[in-house]
Amino acid sequence: MHKFPHEYPKPEKKTVTLNKHEDPRKDDYFWLRERENPQVIDYLNKENAYTAEVMKPVQSLEEKLFQELKSRVKEDESSAPVKDGDYYYQGRYEIGQQYPLFTRRKGSLQGAEEILINVPELAKGHSFYQSTGPVVSPNQQLMAFSVDTVGRRFFTIYFKDLKTGKTLPDKIENVRPNVVWANDNETIFYSEQHPETLRSEKIYRYSLKTHKKDLVYYEKDDTFSTYVYKSLSEKYIYIGTQSTLTTEVMYLDANKPYDTFKVFAPREREHEYSVTDGGDKFYIISNKNAKNYKLMTAEIGHTQVKDWKELIPHRADTYLQDVTVFKNYLVLEERKNGLTQIQITDRQGQHSYYIPFADESYLASVGDNREYDTESVRFDYESMRRPPSVYDINMKTHQQELKKTHEVPNYDANLYRTERVFFTVRDGTQVPVSLIMKRDQKLDGTAPMLIYGYGSYGANMDPWFSSDVFSLVDRGFIYAKAHIRGGSEMGRDWYDNGRTLKKKNTFYDFIDCTDALVKAKYADPKRVYAMGGSAGGLLMGAIMNMRPDLYHGIVAQVPFVDVITTMLDESIPLTTSEYDEWGNPNDKTAYDYIKSYSPYDNVKPQAYPNTLVTTGLHDSQVQYWEPAKWVSKLRENNKGDSVILLKTDMESGHGGASGRFDQLKDTATEYAFILMIDGK
Incomplete structure (x- = not known):
């Protein structure tokens, strides 16, 4: 294996002492949060140059991987047309284009194509461009669409008259791309986020006739966020407001957009419910005395919990x-x-x-x-x-x-096989793992393995298809997805046993599944790699501190690693809404528990795995300085000869690049890093 250049960038230390619960924590790199400071930008650019230098030997491999990944993307791909009344709606790509066209045809799939949004045209001159696609009025004559050109998830809503093809002068700036039409075809409802914390907190009504907006709902509780939606029956418009464990819904007749929204059932701590309707009655999914949820119904005008009737029991x-x-x-x-x-x-x-x-x-x-x-x-x-x-x-x-x-293209499903196995982890729980490998793969303990995990927010990492992973699988890798606690794969308990004061189960499950896979000869113990992003990046940071010997390399994408500092800073986006996920560190018990696993706080002198850390300067979910601080602290403490790299996308946010091919470049970099340290 070649030796890495050791002169990595060293940001200046400007030690700040953070004090909470009479527990002083020293942070040498707190100052990296100064987004506008030229010293910060200069440092991030130096890190990018260092990463490029270290990865120079695999530059041609990275390009080869990119072409390979791209070869499995159908250039003129299209979605299945969706029927809505007289029209068939579709998204499609033209050859060579990074962005899609949104179209419709009238009467049949043979009807003349009408281009609703030409994203490639609109994206010209922008390094980042995201459009959410058309939201068409009930009479299908007007269209709203939302655009973000920075990546911080602030959108502008535009309107187009589909009879004339002209874009209307109305535009609504710095809002969420959450738009609903009332049945009068001239009123919309949309949600707006707080400019600093990004919490979705307000619902507005806007009239295309008067060009005026008025506030219809403001969510004062900063642990809740709010959004607006419409039922498939088109009878009602709903405002949903939710925190991690509690919800509340309001509703309005879609024919009467100027009426007042009524509360469906008042919020109650730890009661989560969602509502839709079948025109003549409401259908409610509720967890009241039903951990895994049940289906209830309510008659119009009788929406309080006491009036609900059970349709499908828990x-x-x-x-x-x-x-x-x-x-x-x-x-x-x-x-x-x-x-x-x-x-x-x-x-x-x-x-x-x-x-x-x-x-x-x-x-x-x-x-x-x-x-x-x-x-x-x-x-x-x-x-x-x-x-x-x-x-x-x-x-x-x-x-x-x-x-x-x-x-x-260039893919044959018959060349591969999948498996689903359960492993018993340290507390006796059985955790499922999904695997894909070459059809003739021998399980003899010689294969390299990439294991992926997330395990937060009750989000499921299901065994979905990814054409990207075959660039590793074709090179002999086994790809594993661990369905660890913190998700909801196995029901609501799965989530509850992987959050707040049980968060460490998420990390233990991942480590124990990795160990079990190695013992079962799925992988060579010296060739195990792990990957995770965002809260899955927190997972990567935690397992590296706990079991650095288990992994030869780690890819941490936009990792949330400075948990205490971030959770104590209420000005940072998404903090207050997450107390039920991580715990509120203003409370000493929660503080002590978070401090015992927070990756940044638990970096210690030991041999760390080879690590590639990615982030985006405009990331609104995990601020770029968390990965930057963490990388510097890891290097200082690293007792081994592994390489630790930081790559910052200076033009994008949490989701990475916006174009479909640019996204593949990020993946090519990650895979080239893994193959480089695997010594292939």
């Missing part, structure tokens, strides 16, 4: 995630034994059946459905080996029709 082994209400059917998204399933029933909860799926490990979800009065529901299906497919199923006859399979 089930200890089934986690109810969502319901879509059609005119004559209900479609439920559920999880059982860690796998997704779709149940279809009539509106009375009778005559139910499950859509059958063949693979042992897969991901199925309800797709893009825009029509209320229909017998057909669209669903999406994929696995780590099978590219995403879009199906329509007739809810009456159960007849399925494949509408589209995502085309992946």
Whole structure:
């Protein structure tokens, strides 16, 4: 293995002592948060130059990987057309373009194509450009669309008259891309975030007739955020407001946009509920005395909890995630034994059946459905080996029709195999792991392995398809996805046992699954690599402190690593809304527990794995200075000869680059780093 240049950049130390609960913590690099300070920008640029220098030997490999990743992207890709009334809506890419066109055709798929949003044209001259696509008025004659040109998730809403093709003069700046039309085709509702903390806190009504906006709801509690949505029946518009563990919903007749929103059921701590309707009645998913949620109904005008009636009871082994209400059917998204399933029933909860799926490990979800009065529901299906497919199923006859399979050039599913295994971790819990490898892969303890995890916010890391991973799998890697606690893969308990004062289960699960995979000869113990992003980057930071010997290399994308300092700083975006996730460090018990795992606070003199850390200067979720401080502290304490790199995208935010090919460049860098340290 070649020796790395050792002259890495060293930012100046300007020690600050942070004091809480009579516990002084020294932070040498606190000053790196000065975003406008030229010294900070200069330091980040130096780190980028150092990373480029270290990775020079694999420059041609990185380019080769990029071309390989790109070769598995169909250049003129399109989505399955979605029917809405007389129109078929679709997104499609043209060859060579980074961004899509949004289009529609009238009457049939053979109708003349109308371009609604030409994103490649609009993105010209912008280094970052994100458009959320068209939001069309009920009469389909007007369209709203939202655009972010920086990456900090502040959008501008524009309007277009689809009869004339002209963009209207109205524009609404610095808001969320969350837009709903009232049934009068001239009023919209949208949400606005706080300029500093980015908490979505206000709902406005805007009239295209008077060009005036008025505030209809302000969420005062800074642990809650708010958004607006409309039911498929188009009968009601809803305002949802939520914290980690508590929700509240308000509703309004979509035909009467100037009426006042009414509270559906007042918020109660730890009661989470969501509401939609079937025109004549409401359907509520609630966790009241139902950890895995149940389905309730309420009559119009009788929406208090005491008036709700049970339709589908709580089930200890089934986690109810969502319901879509059609005119004559209900479609439920559920999880059982860690796998997704779709149940279809009539509106009375009778005559139910499950859509059958063949693979042992897969991901199925309800797709893009825009029509209320229909017998057909669209669903999406994929696995780590099978590219995403879009199906329509007739809810009456159960007849399925494949509408589209995502085309992946230069890919043959038959060359690979997937597995789903359970490993028993230290407290006796069984944790599922999904794997993909070459079909003829021998499990003899010689293969390199990349293990991926997240484990926060109840978010599921399902066994979805990623065409990128085959650049590693084809080179002999086994790719593993650990479904650790902190997600909801195995139900609500899975989440509750991986947050606040049980957060360490997330880290232990990941370490124990890694150990078990090595013992079961899935991997060579000297060739184990781990990857995670955001809260999954916190996971990477924690496991590196706890078991640095287990991993030869780590990729930490936009990692949340300075947990205490960030959670004590209420001016930083997303802090106050996350106390139920991490704990509130203003409370001493929570403070002590967070301090015992916070990656930045637990860096100590020991041999650390080879590490690549990525961040974006405009990141609104995890501020760039967390990774920057952490890298400097890791290097100072590193007792081994591993290399620790920081790469900052000076032009993007939390999601990385905005163009589809630019995103692949980030992946090519990460894979080239892994292959470089694997010595191949």
